[in-house]
Amino acid sequence: MASNLLPPSVSSKTIQVNDLNIHYLQATPPFNPHAPLVLLLHGFPELAYSWRKIMGPLSKAGYNVVAPDQRGYGQTTMLNSAGPIEFNEDLAPFRMFNLVTDIVMLVSALGFQSVAAVVGHDFGSTVAGFAGLIRPDVFQSVVMMSAPFPGAPPFSNQGDNVPSLIGSSASTITKRLAELSPPRKHYTMYFSSPSANDDMLHSPQGLQAFLRDYFYSKSANWSGNSTPNPPHRLPSASPANVAILPPYYIMLLDHTMPMAVQNAANEGSRPLEEWLSEEDLGFYVSEFSRTGFQGGLNWYRCMTEAKWALNDMRIFTGKRITVPAMFLSGALDWGVYQSPGALEGLIERVCESMDEEDVVLVPNAGHWIQQERAEVVVEQLKRFLRKVFKAVYRFYQKTYPI
Template sequence: MEPLNPLPSGITTRYATFNGINCHFLEASPTPATHEAPSNVEKAPLIVVLHGFPELAYSERKLLVPLAQAGYYVVAPDQRGLGRTFNIDETAPDSRTPFEEDLSPFRMINLVKDVLSLIHVLGYDHASAVVGHDFGSSLAGFCALIRPDIFRSVVMMSTPFPGAPSLPLESSSGPPSLGSMAARLQNQLAALTPPRKHYTMYYSTPDANKDMLDAPQGLPSFFRDYLYAKSGQWQGNSPHPLPSASATHLAELPHYYIMLRDQTMPEAVRGVQGKHEGCPAWLSEQELTVYVNEYSRRGFQAGLNWYRCATDPQWYSDLQIFAGKRITVPAMFISGEKDWGTYQNPGVAELMKEKICEKMDDEDFVLIEGAGHWVQQENSDAVVKHILRFLGKVEEVLSNE
């Protein structure tokens, strides 16, 4: 298999086997000596970076070397079933994940186990920080919520963390998860004029994978359209808090979140660039080709399974054992100023700041000017600056305890 190209100098790739998968990950170390000798990387504090959808470990490439230059050993795995991570009963990452009824490998508890297992095989007993973007933000939040002894701090990007689901007999203490909200509002969204649907419900359907692989504009153009639509470059992105999670208010969200009922995602984002059909300014054609090649080979289904687990209670009910539990380690949230993801689940950003995260200072809720949903790629310098400021503060607090 061809190496990932272009990959910034200072990043290498490796595999580790655990929890039923051969996990491919990118890594960067503080010095060439530790970079060449993985047995020595334990001398540097560990940061684990988790990608979202439709992304890869490659999506975090701009963060790894700057964080390593600040003294950290940084790893970013291709998550289960995506990129170059494959099941141990496969010989190589060439097969596509089928649409199956058993989603247990993709439920949140097992994904947290994947991250814990990675830390263990790297020879660490804890991570100084877990950093997650998009769906990776939710996973990072649950890592910190469930195992604060392992994950000493957490940085969540672009998707606010709503906490664990409530027990069935409890009255709700705040906004529901994005998936449960989408499932609850299906009929109301369908009753709007024109009829609409929530993108997470679309991503939970058997057709979504094929729709995107066989996008009418072609897979490269679909990726360009999708990345552009959710970036700070699209003029249609002017995010603001929504008054409520009613279907009427959710209809204010862009078409890539609240879709027309009969649209596919490629149809929803097609043409957003108008006459400017090239890549966004922060992504080269060569970098785009990495996404196209990896997803054309593996398909989208493994990532789509995250949404299926989020919209079907049978796959997230085990998280109810953590109902009411808070994140007790220092926490930070970073998003783009032009990212609707901050507000797509009304009230959750406020809930995260005021209740779910016990140690999230006002200065650590950061909206980066001009950036959209792909904040760690659109303005990686600002993201790195804020992460390092946050980690410096965390280290100072820990040293005084």
Template sequence: MLSESTSWPNLPPRVKSRFLPVNGLRMHFLEAIPETPRADEPLGLIILLHGFPELAYSWRKVIGPLADAGYHVVAPDQRVCGRTTPAGISAQTKFDDSLLPFQMTNMVKDVVGLVHSLGYNSVVAVVGHDFGSPIAAYCALIRPDLFRSVVMMSAPFTGPPQIKPVPLPKDDLQLDPTMQMLSDALGKLDPPRTHYTHYYSTRQAGSDMLNPPNGLHAFMREYYHVKSASWEGNHDPKPHPTAVTGPADIVATMAALPHYYVMGEPTMPLAVNGCGPSGDDSWLTDEELAVYVQEYARTGFQGNLNWYRIKVLSGWEADCELFSGKRIEIPAMFIAGSYDWGTYQVTGAAEMMKEKVCAKMEDQDFVLIEGAGHWVQQEKSVQVVNELLRFLQKTRK
């Protein structure tokens, strides 16, 4: 277990770790403040939100350079991830714990609370990667008065759900009817398949991933590798937009996705087994990987998995129906790796985000970084920082 005083490997010395009480949490975050603040304008705040299975540490290559450009940069461990815990509680999140804290509006409240606890009433940009992407998007959608721009990474945002004529009952175990139909259709394939989000909603997923057959270190190495540009399977075919003309096409298109999205194995550890590199990935050393392994060995995966359960289980997205039809009206950007299937795993999602959901996403601000996979800010951090600074310079005008 890493102590609170331990320095993480390859974290710039000026990046500090601290805690604040936020929305019932003891929230941990990494931050960097410019050594020489800009004299011509107030210090601007950037919030960086990680995804799964990541941590604030995932932004280690980005925090320092953004601070060097004159910004106060803060990357929190999100709810019950890493060192962020409910006040006075240190035990792992359990499957039968309440899902209420993980509803999207409460996750947004975590971010808003952090901003206020830091003493700001305006945020230059909220940036979210993977599952942090929809959280950042909802921050922008719900509080455009607080967040001046938004950057979504590796997961296109398709907007809030429509208000249902008959509300779905909240159910901790049953899939949303649409998700259930998809699950049933994938289960009838030969061989049967399971969408990874459906698997993540099951009782056994947390235990499977915490106790994989070959050990946690090997599993996490394989999981990170298989979704990166380092894995050759993401090169042929290279990720590309998909077309759907009818219901049958949906299942066929999804079945063609890589096996880490639509699984032919009963567990995620088995799905990625054997997909690790021959050595360390150049973008993620064994020493860096050990940070994730040690933190997730301590916290477990269930808190992260609850994000996905909220997304696919019956009735749990109802809080976001309040914003049905609402668009993101602040300047918006999307960044992903060119070898990341996450951009195209949902047919039409990227186009919907660009054309309907984001009122101010310019063509040049939909960026696919060549040579990167899903972990784009870790694989190609210099390019990500350059794109962020270009976008932020434009939005300051």
């Protein structure tokens, strides 16, 4: 990628892992390439570039920081695929088990046996959560951002106290939302549809305007995320309750995502450039115009289509995250509450122990917290890592004083 877009401390690299050429960004402490590894995993529709404001400060604090373009995104390419990913291609490589395998193999390929912290944002939170759950020997702590990790799915003959759009349950939720007045649909089901990629890539307002609207509408910049009903816990996942979610989550049945976010962005007044410059936005536009969105959308399809919906993750049903864990989000991010009960489940059921101080909702921040409030994210990550790895932190703080 163009080096002029990156902070001086961050470099762009590529490595072959699994069936991928993985592109990743790296920031390494001066004179110590073997410093503890912190791995940063982006969500949708983002890239390794989304962590650009986080990487330098964390490396200065004594950590080797790596952020990959994950499978289906950016400059990471599948060895057996030429050109943009299409809707009709095999979904198997995008199933969750394989996404976690990508990350475990990347750690090994980089020459590390363990990771001080795996940090995931949005859909990357689920990958990070499963990584910490499945391989606590590799991932010594886990930070989940903006989307509470629901844990491994229940066995098919068991109930679950956290309603979700996994497999067969997706059709039930879809039917109930369509019965509302006006009829609605869940964004996850929209993202799983054949039309979503073309709708967004060739949106009527143009790709740049669509991405600007999408980032804007889920940020603290849009007043609709703060008034009249700021994000809060919903009593249940009934259609009547979830219908109050913003239109980028519970969409009008006949709307595309460009239509949903354009309406929200038209109501805004705060400039996006406060945290996302035109140059930054231009990079996202250039990458997604080249690759399309289908690679990332296939992650959603593997959650909603019954054949692929985490079936191979049920071997971990009942297993808990035993390593130190943290949840970090913007206080104005509806993603925290879009699945009623998920945050409570993360704290009480999924994690063996999560300290109260490690459930952090940052004021005046929306969904894109590592871009909107980078300085707060850095401080919270450093605080968490100091607590978890006091001896390691003291050594590197002394060696590289801040």
